[in-house]
Amino acid sequence: MRVLIVEDDPVLADGLAVGLGLAGSTVDAVGNCADARAALEVAKFDAVVLDVMLPDGSGFDLLKDLRATGDRTPLLLLTALDDVKDRIEGLDRGADDYLGKPFDLDELAARVRAVARRGEGRATPCLNCGGIVLDPAHLTVAVNGEPVALSRREFAVLSALMERPGAIRSKAEIEDRLYGWQEEVESNAIEVHIHNLRAKMGREAIETVRGLGYRMKLGA
């Protein structure tokens, strides 16, 4: 899951990036509205965590503009302004959730997962596909009831594929989900991760569609 954090306080932004990273997300952090707009233009995020008071404007305005341009990215407002009035204003401007500072990191991670899940059109917390069950909250995967140990990257690749079982994910799409801007992408990393996943869950779990990408095999 790729998350964009828009927060101008460097300590908090760093904490969020590391914390959500530990919870299995790929995180990019920016410190103002302009950078947030640019980031949202060039990459697709599964969720945005947005502070309201930013040095170059209000998060509310950014949110309004975003929704006006038809951007449907699930968005969670994170702010010190947590009067009921502010919460209502934020939600009515198009936010999907609202959390007042200070907050619990685990709760924030859970809420981010929840808004992202809804953004994908799912209600069930676990991803289920042909006997493979992926639990994003606990970062666990089980094949036919047997737990399988995956690395963080392998987990991210698998969840990218399982979010839309049957749909083809290109290599670039998967890379996008896997790496933040700060990270160096190794050229054949995806192939390596797919290879490892097949080794752990069975060869037939993931199909290669030549020239297009990968997909989960349905009804396997």
Next chain:
Amino acid sequence: MTSLRWRLFFILVSATGAIWLGATGWIYVRTKADIEHVLDARLQEAARMVNSLVTSSDVAQLNGAIPVPVGHPELMNYQRHLACQIWSLDGRLIAHSSGAPGANLADHASGFSERIVEGETWRVYAIQDADKGLRVLVGDRLGMRERLISDLIKGLIAPALLMIPLLGLLIWISIGRGLRPLSNMANELQSRRADDMRPVDASDAPLEVKPLADALNNLFANVETARRHEREITAFAAHELRTPLAGLKTQAQVAIAATDSAVKEGALRQILVAVDRTTRLVRQLLALAKLDAGLDLDHAEDIRVSPVLDEIIETLKATSGDRRVELDPALRSVSIRANRELLTLALRNLHENATLHTPSGGAVRWGVDCDGTILFVEDEGPGIPQDELPLVTRRFFRGRHKSASGSGLGLAIVDLAIRRSGSTLRLRNRGDSQGLRAEITIQTPDAFFMVCHSAFQ
């Protein structure tokens, strides 16, 4: 007595009563004198009349009581007011009026006299006529005179006794009406909520109440400003402390959750940074609150600047990293007349600001102008956009180029502290290179000697 209404009422009623009483006394005295004068004249008149009526032959014939009609028949009370006796010179009672006593009314020859006859005091006028050989005595009872006067006075006092309560009532009501603007104001103030600081409406207040209303409105305005500042600080504190607290909590949770020791250490370092910044923020909030309260900051003294700066630089050494601090040697002879606490607060915040904005390896420079009237500090930071320069001394203002650790309070505190000291703060971007220059005009009563050999010039 604390009630103005009662006080005015008693003053007015007793003054009116006293004047009335004085007037009555005066009327009593005057009337008594007048009545006595008139009645005496009547006695004289009557005596002469009787004397002229009686001839010497009558004296010889008459030897008994001749009733002499006296007084008006309608005045029953005053009937037989006058009594008349005619005596022969040899001591015989020749005639007397019907109300006259049998005894001799007087034994003097002529003129006025008073005498008690048959238990009553009489005032008698006597005429002795030697030619006719008779003496005419005409007298009236003094008791009768007293009654006449007292009836007169009673006639005056009776309406007064009726009118004084009426007057009191009128006075009471009038005072009430006169004091209505005050009581209206009191009612309005009494029914107010504690946080209602609207000015009192003094548009129709009388001249005497207006100063009170104006003073109250002034007080309200001052209290409102103080309260607004307090509210702002509280709201700002509530808001601004949440972000660093959220950062602290998040980093602490990361430190607990992380299994990688590098991640753990990174989180702990971030916690230290956040604690330092939060500490500074809290210190600044307290400083601002203290400045607003304005307590114990009036005492001014001549303060030598360089020891104060040395102490500040020493205290902040840990946070300035590898940034250099340059002090103009000319500063040693500079002293400022100010409150020590205010000056320290201002200089510390200026130094902190300059250090925060100066990049690593850069220099913060303290100096003084040639003529020794301006103390300045220069940093090598990004400066402040020209359009934001007038705004940065506003409390809670955060510009586009704010540093990550800026609270938006530092320059507001400096400005307030320096203005309190009677000096002024001027901010401008450096002309010679990038950075901000903050200048304090020096207020000093004594012209001090400055050698213009600044190391930087």
